[in-house]
Amino acid sequence: MQLLGTVLAIIAFGGTTIANAFQVSPSGMTVVLDGISYFVPPTPVASFSLGHSSQASSLKSAGTLVPFTFVNANGRSFGVSDLDSAISKNGAADDVWSKGFLSGVYILSSASHSLKPGSGVEVILSSKDTPLSKAIPPGPYVVDTSSGSIFEAWRLYSDENQSFLYGTIPDGKGGFTELSANIEGAATVSVAVPSRLYFTPSAQKPLAGARIAIKDIFDIKGLRTGCGNRAFFQLYPPKNATCPAVQRLIDGGAVIVAKAKASQFANGESATDDWVDYHAPYNPRGDGYQDGSSSSTGSGTSIAAYPWLDYAVGSDTGGSMRGPAGANGVFGNRPSHGAVPLDDVMPLSPELDTAGIFSRDAKSWKVAGDWWYQNFTQFNKFPKTILFPTDEWGSSFLTHPPRAGSADAMFNAFIQKLEGFLNTTRTEISLTTLWNASSPLIANVSSPPPPLRTVLNTTYADLITLDQIALVADPFIADFKAAHAGQSPFIDPAPLARWDYGRTLDPATRKPEAITNKTVFMNWFQDVVLNGTNEETCSNAIFLYPQSSGGTFYRNEYISPPSAPFGFGSSRIAVHAEVPDMVVPVGELPYNSTISLTTETLPVTISFIAQKNCDLMLFSLFAALQDAGIVNPVITGQKMFT
Numbered sequence: 324m325q326l327l328g329t330v331l332a333i334i335a336f337g338g339t340t341i342a343n344a345f346q347v348s349p350s351g352m353t354v355v356l357d358g359i360s361y362f363v364p365p366t367p368v369a370s371f372s373l374g375h376s377s378q379a380s381s382l383k384s385a386g387t388l389v390p391f392t393f394v395n396a397n398g399r400s401f402g403v404s405d406l407d408s409a410i411s412k413n414g415a416a417d418d419v420w421s422k423g424f425l426s427g428v429y430i431l432s433s434a435s436h437s438l439k440p441g442s443g444v445e446v447i448l449s450s451k452d453t454p455l456s457k458a459i460p461p462g463p464y465v466v467d468t469s470s471g472s473i474f475e476a477w478r479l480y481s482d483e484n485q486s487f488l489y490g491t492i493p494d495g496k497g498g499f500t501e502l503s504a505n506i507e508g509a510a511t512v513s514v515a516v517p518s519r520l521y522f523t524p525s526a527q528k529p530l531a532g533a534r535i536a537i538k539d540i541f542d543i544k545g546l547r548t549g550c551g552n553r554a555f556f557q558l559y560p561p562k563n564a565t566c567p568a569v570q571r572l573i574d575g576g577a578v579i580v581a582k583a584k585a586s587q588f589a590n591g592e593s594a595t596d597d598w599v600d601y602h603a604p605y606n607p608r609g610d611g612y613q614d615g616s617s618s619s620t621g622s623g624t625s626i627a628a629y630p631w632l633d634y635a636v637g638s639d640t641g642g643s644m645r646g647p648a649g650a651n652g653v654f655g656n657r658p659s660h661g662a663v664p665l666d667d668v669m670p671l672s673p674e675l676d677t678a679g680i681f682s683r684d685a686k687s688w689k690v691a692g693d694w695w696y697q698n699f700t701q702f703n704k705f706p707k708t709i710l711f712p713t714d715e716w717g718s719s720f721l722t723h724p725p726r727a728g729s730a731d732a733m734f735n736a737f738i739q740k741l742e743g744f745l746n747t748t749r750t751e752i753s754l755t756t757l758w759n760a761s762s763p764l765i766a767n768v769s770s771p772p773p774p775l776r777t778v779l780n781t782t783y784a785d786l787i788t789l790d791q792i793a794l795v796a797d798p799f800i801a802d803f804k805a806a807h808a809g810q811s812p813f814i815d816p817a818p819l820a821r822w823d824y825g826r827t828l829d830p831a832t833r834k835p836e837a838i839t840n841k842t843v844f845m846n847w848f849q850d851v852v853l854n855g856t857n858e859e860t861c862s863n864a865i866f867l868y869p870q871s872s873g874g875t876f877y878r879n880e881y882i883s884p885p886s887a888p889f890g891f892g893s894s895r896i897a898v899h900a901e902v903p904d905m906v907v908p909v910g911e912l913p914y915n916s917t918i919s920l921t922t923e924t925l926p927v928t929i930s931f932i933a934q935k936n937c938d939l940m941l942f943s944l945f946a947a948l949q950d951a952g953i954v955n956p957v958i959t960g961q962k963m964f965t
């Protein structure tokens with residue numbers, strides 16, 4: 324190891340208050356330790372007084388800023404073997420701590436210790452000889468030897484897949500600021516993450532230390548909300564309150580580390596043509612040049628790309644969680660409608676909007692879901708009915724066993740294991756046959772009823788455009804014009820095409836009609852298809868359909884111009900029926916990439932639908948399936964599985 328003074332190179336320094344005449348606001352500093360960049364927040368977490376002890380002179384001779392490892396001794400005398408076990412524990416548990424932080428060791432104990440400097444450890448302090456001003460958890464810190472101030476060390480990572488708008492750090496006043504630090508040589512934003520050693524999850528704080536990125540349509544105190552539009556980002560000042568949905572995660576201990584890119588105003592956009600104001604985030608799977616789906620694009624790509632990120636929050640109105648979960652091969656959910664309050668979140672349509680969370684692991688996913696969807700009931704018994712809607716699965720699936728090596732074969736093998744786990748067999752249903760036989764529209768209109776693709780053809784497009792024009796587009800355009808001498812803001816082609824469609828409709832008649840059609844479908848799907856509720860298993864049934872099947876969607880191919888989203892398909896079921904739709908990774912399929920000119924793999928994922936407000940039953944089911952080895956956690960990068 325190098326000597327301390329050269330190990331820590333100061334790259335930038337925020338400054339301090341110097342005089343009353345002018346004020347310099349500290350914004351922290353970036354330091355490099357053994358080639359790794361760290362962010363040191365501007366405010367110390369504690370301090371110690373060195374006096375004139377021998378420790379003071381050895382500490383000062385070690386340098387101005389000394390990296391320290393604070394260790395717990397649990398009241399016992401601390402020796403060399405305790406330090407060795409702390410080192411191996413820290414190395415395994417935390418990506419922020421490194422051996423470079425062993426220049427100083429501080430033992431959080433007033434008992435005696437038998438450590439002596441050596442093996443790179445230059446200074447040893449303890450609560451006995453050098454008491455702290457305030458208790459702090461163990462972990463890596465940086466000590467300013469001129470003042471005795473102790474600062475946290477946050478590791479900096481590059482946003483290589485361009486998933487984020489900016490990194491965020493707590494401002495110490497209940498809000499956040501944009502991270503000022505950057506990694507030298509990184510042509511992208513940086514994100515700072517705190518040491519995992521600072522946090523201990525508990526029942527009150529199950530998400531303690533969990534690093535979460537938030538889609539940039541959720542308001543967070545101190546930060547601007549951009550909604551994927553540059554003019555919108557610039558027009559409005561930083562928010563003065565955090566929306567309740569994100570606050571609930573913070574209250575559970577989560578650390579918000581970044582604002583993730585969203586396609587514009589959370590409308591569907593495809594890479595790369597549609598993304599005019601911002602460049603679309605990169606889907607890390609396969610050749611790295613596949614569309615990451617939308618609109619929670621940055622949230623989905625980041626959780627698939629960065630092992631240092633634990634969760635990412637997005638929203639789903641018409642598929643904005645499920646599409647990215649499928650394309651990026653991660654767990655991602657559209658919850659029951661109303662699962663979390665959406666005040667201070669940009670709306671597409673309040674009747675349809677929901678907030679979901681991405682994860683790479685079914686058990687961590689459950690921890691977040693159980694905490695976030697606090698008003699739902701836990702269920703640990705699972706439905707015995709697996710609904711297999713034949714109209715949603717390819718006909719090849721039904722007439723003969725799926726071709727070996729196909730996505731259908733992968734789905735079939737997964738469903739067979741699910742059948743074994745639930746001790747049941749799938750029930751084949753046809754939505755069309757059921758609708759023809761039991762639609763509430765039969766008596767009123769005709770027999771058979773108008774098909775679902777007629778009843779629901781424009782329902783989604785009508786609701787999102789009418790609502791978003793009234794709630795977002797018109798107020799924004801008016802505010803922008805007022806601030807810019809009558810000029811209009813730039814709007815990406817996709818939201819513009821949708822709003823143009825919405826402006827042809829009469830809200831007074833069209834919106835009630837759309838709500839009526841949605842409600843007819845919802846009641847039918849909940850009561851007839853899902854067959855109501857069950858005291859033991861919440862939902863009587865689970866309903867499966869394919870989410871992604873390993874297909875390509877190259878981001879360097881030119882696509883057709885955007886239009887309003889008409890039509891009906893399986894991804895619209897949960898939208899109108901208000902039920903949860905949760906995406907689970909199943910496997911990955913090979914393809915010959917036109918980019919890398921080698922064989923790569925892309926995600927195969929399945930969607931689980933259950934009765935409204937039965938979300939926690941599904942979270943428990945996936946955790947149990949993971950314990951049983953039927954569902955597997957995914958890793959980051961090109962491949963989902965090792």
Ligand SMILES: *[C@@H]1O[C@H](CO)[C@@H](O)[C@H](O)[C@H]1NC(C)=O
Pocket residue numbers: 483484605606607611612628629959960
């Ligand atoms: C995505 O990020 C990973 C690191 O997590 C990096 O290896 C990869 O090159 C990035 N992909 C693209 C297309 O930038």
Ligand SMILES: *[C@@H]1O[C@H](CO)[C@@H](O)[C@H](O)[C@H]1NC(C)=O
Pocket residue numbers: 563564
């Ligand atoms: C917060 O901002 C909103 C509008 O952006 C404003 O109406 C409200 O008064 C502000 N509250 C405070 C405490 O500043």
Ligand SMILES: *[C@@H]1O[C@H](CO)[C@@H](O)[C@H](O)[C@H]1NC(C)=O
Pocket residue numbers: 661662663664697698
């Ligand atoms: C859940 O319950 C809490 C406490 O009663 C309440 O404040 C909150 O609004 C509820 N959330 C939802 C989404 O209903």
Ligand SMILES: *[C@@H]1O[C@H](CO)[C@@H](O)[C@H](O)[C@H]1NC(C)=O
Pocket residue numbers: 746
């Ligand atoms: C599975 O279900 C069958 C009948 O459906 C029953 O006889 C059997 O005991 C069940 N097995 C288990 C392990 O629950």
Ligand SMILES: *[C@@H]1O[C@H](CO)[C@@H](O)[C@H](O)[C@H]1NC(C)=O
Pocket residue numbers: 753755756759771772773774
């Ligand atoms: C359902 O009814 C439609 C007419 O609305 C008809 O075209 C279709 O064949 C019927 N489908 C089934 C499976 O009964």
Ligand SMILES: *[C@@H]1O[C@H](CO)[C@@H](O)[C@H](O)[C@H]1NC(C)=O
Pocket residue numbers: 763764766767843
């Ligand atoms: C169908 O007719 C029944 C009886 O007239 C009525 O109660 C129901 O609301 C109607 N349904 C729809 C969707 O119009």
Ligand SMILES: *[C@@H]1O[C@H](CO)[C@@H](O)[C@H](O)[C@H]1NC(C)=O
Pocket residue numbers: 776777780781889890
């Ligand atoms: C859906 O609505 C659009 C726009 O009105 C129309 O062009 C299209 O033909 C409709 N499709 C169906 C299946 O009704």
Ligand SMILES: *[C@@H]1O[C@H](CO)[C@@H](O)[C@H](O)[C@H]1NC(C)=O
Pocket residue numbers: 764768773777778779780781782785833836837840
């Ligand atoms: C509602 O459903 C009827 C068929 O029952 C269809 O003709 C109409 O276009 C639908 N309207 C909307 C707004 O979804």
Ligand SMILES: *[C@@H]1O[C@H](CO)[C@@H](O)[C@H](O)[C@H]1NC(C)=O
Pocket residue numbers: 708854856857863
């Ligand atoms: C609906 O659920 C009930 C239990 O709640 C069950 O007895 C009945 O068989 C189910 N019907 C169908 C069609 O699955």
Ligand SMILES: *[C@@H]1O[C@H](CO)[C@@H](O)[C@H](O)[C@H]1NC(C)=O
Pocket residue numbers: 913914915922
């Ligand atoms: C890739 O191309 C080779 C050569 O044309 C072909 O044999 C192979 O089946 C292809 N693999 C996939 C997954 O399409």
